[in-house]
Amino acid sequence: MTVLVFLDPAFPAGRIVDAGTPALLATDQGVTRGDGIFESLLAVNGQPRKVDAHFARLAGSAHAMDLAIPGKEAWLAAMTTAVTAFTSAEPAVLDGHTTTNVVLKLIVTRGPDGAPTPTAWVQASALSPALAEQRAKGLDVIFLDRGYDSTISERAPWLLLGAKTLSYAVNMAALRHAHQQGADDVIFTSSDGKVLEGPTSSVLLAHITDDGGVPVKRLITPNLDSGILPGTTQGALFAAAQEAGWELGYGPVEPADLLDADAVWLISSLRLLAPVNTIDGLEIGTAEVRARLSAELSALLSTTH
Amino acid sequence: MTVLVFLDPAFPAGRIVDAGTPALLATDQGVTRGDGIFESLLAVNGQPRKVDAHFARLAGSAHAMDLAIPGKEAWLAAMTTAVTAFTSAEPAVLDGHTTTNVVLKLIVTRGPDGAPTPTAWVQASALSPALAEQRAKGLDVIFLDRGYDSTISERAPWLLLGAKTLSYAVNMAALRHAHQQGADDVIFTSSDGKVLEGPTSSVLLAHITDDGGVPVKRLITPNLDSGILPGTTQGALFAAAQEAGWELGYGPVEPADLLDADAVWLISSLRLLAPVNTIDGLEIGTAEVRARLSAELSALLSTTH
Known part of the structure; x- marks a missing residue:
């Protein structure tokens, strides 16, 4: 209802x-x-x-x-x-x-x-119960070209790239296109090869490195001035992750960075943190690492409000 | 009502x-x-x-x-x-x-x-009576970047570039931007410098040349595969103009081609053929030629149905 x-x-x-x-x-x-x-x-x-x-x-x-x-x-x-x-x-x-x-x-x-x-x-x-299922099972996504250069947003305010408008036909068409390809969702890229956002989500990635036996955990999201929406859930998670000792980074992010990450997520206010299992058929990290990092960050996210 | x-x-x-x-x-x-x-x-x-x-x-x-x-x-x-x-x-x-x-x-x-x-x-x-006034007085327009490459339409059908969708927020924002600059309307250009269309119209230009004393009249519009809407009124006028001895041409059109034209129009089903007086403050042709060609083509357009 x-x-x-x-x-x-x-x-x-x-x-x-x-x-x-x-x-x-x-x-x-x-x-x-x-x-x-x-x-x-x-x-x-x-x-x-x-x-x-x-x-x-x-x-x-x-x-x-x-x-x-x-x-x-x-x-x-x-x-x-x-x-x-x-x-x-x-x-x-x-x-x-x-x-x-x-x-x-x-x-x-x-x-x-x-x-x-x-x-x-x-x-x-x-x-929708489908969102909890996305969090539990993860997503298969594809890259789709959003058509815009990542530098155009500030030059061309009439394109409304930072506004969440009701003109969502392209976002919906991109999702239909993904479903026709057997994928669950989309990560948009710019015409100059930068990672932007999903049609209804922000994109996050994690890199875990080892600094002389001490694990360094880094959470990265594309830079806002690339013409994406400011992610409210991404923002809340970043604040909580920083408190918990994560390093934070802001793009530019390229598709290779996602494919090379330990984990990638689509994050939004309703679905929260949904891990990306594959992009264009290529697995991101391993199931074990994705599950572990997702549990850690979801717990952090649940402390925000 | x-x-x-x-x-x-x-x-x-x-x-x-x-x-x-x-x-x-x-x-x-x-x-x-x-x-x-x-x-x-x-x-x-x-x-x-x-x-x-x-x-x-x-x-x-x-x-x-x-x-x-x-x-x-x-x-x-x-x-x-x-x-x-x-x-x-x-x-x-x-x-x-x-x-x-x-x-x-x-x-x-x-x-x-x-x-x-x-x-x-x-x-x-x-x-709206404003449309008849646009035909009579002509328009001052500005170029605005549409953000897309003119070759993307066929590669990226999810961008819906050839569809007339209800997601018109960008078109309306571009018109508001033009009005804030004191202009009446907009001609969109692609990120690779091609002329596309107006937010609610197609773009036409005329070149009149002299072939050993015989005037050659040429009517040109951007190529459809540049990601623009097929103009129904442009199409009807082209058919009538060809019957009347005009040569027809289809883009690519660049901004310099418009500035160099004898006349430029925005054309649509409701406003019909509205001459462009200036683009970015630069006069197109002369008032006399614009008026003469507008009268000739408007008469041709009135014979279509």
Whole structure:
């Protein structure tokens, strides 16, 4: 089931709308032009995670799109209403679980042409069991060319490369292409051969080296100015890993670096840390090392909020 | 005013929906992911123009997106219903005009997750007077980098470069960027320096040369395999111009070719043929030649249907 809560000045806690009833004008530019932005996050035991990081990214997307969006208080109130309505309507989520997970999606569109304010709502829904399976079993992925040079983002802000917009058709097409090839997911590369991100995730890699008998653990992600989204979960994990003694590195990352890594992950707010078993059919590290490092980093990630 | 007609097997002529009433589920992937396609065309005196070309392009977009869309009969019926409802509700469109123009937009989305069929509708609305003004006064445009190499389209079908998708956020951002610079519109260039298209138009240029006292008129547009949309109005005009003795050419076109042309136009189904006065502040040809060639080609275009 899905709970929808629209942000509406007349309803300080948000306006609940039946998800089976049409709620959007067909002229909304969110649908006619993919003209809007979003965030996806997890609420664990009723608490939305990494709220500040998600609001910061939403604000960045809004700025890139020249979109005036509602304030944090209105979002937080609608998120609380959505989580409460979802968990009371789906008590099964609670049964037999010590932890409840609710997926929250925050969406803002430009509204119909000439609308004085955007259309904004929160969607609450269940976490797909497929994501836990991805964490447990790992992923087979392929490299796909994103078509952009890794240096274009700052030169060409109209390409919206750092914004999380509703114009996700290419991301979805890349995933369909991967599935047709028998793969689970995609890692995008730039036209100048740099590793970027997944269609719905950030990319991480680990290198374990030996410094005179002392293991040195290094966690690396592509540099943000290569035109990728700032990963909120990657950011949270990096902070926790640094506390735990990991060294951190920021790209440029090349495909050979991934193939040569001890482990590679796709990481995002909903699926969390999913190990990559193979890229283009080539195994990354060994199953034992992938499992060990995944367990270590997942434990670190679970301490973040 | 806007008339909406949803394609619905239970309503062979289409189902009219009040445009001021919500008609879409907020979970439709058309809005949550810009996951859908569209066409815009003009109905003149009740007759939709270039119907076959628009259906062919819609089918191509659907194929690229792996989207099963309704058949032509259902669209034609809904288009007729939409035009009839629009013109009867807006008799003012008829008053004092010998020609009536209605803008038709055909939209298909993937529907909510797991939907067995897409969501499809026709929108009828008035033609913006700004478009006639663009034809009369001409446009100041700027070049903006589209970020893609002109050879990537065929190598990377997941980039959907030949599909007219609902993911138009970049097109809209480019137009906002142009307006902030005081320009009216944009001509996209590729990362390898080729002229591509406008955010909502095709690009044409004319070169007039003299062959021993006989003027040779040549009309040129960028090659389709550079990752641009096939222009339905460009195609119709090319056919008519060839009949009238023009030579035709297909790219690659470079920015210098436009600056050096006798005239440049942005051409699309709604605005038709709008002359470009300046690009990046540099005048194209002369006002007299632009006006003369625009009149000649507009007359040819008006003979097409």
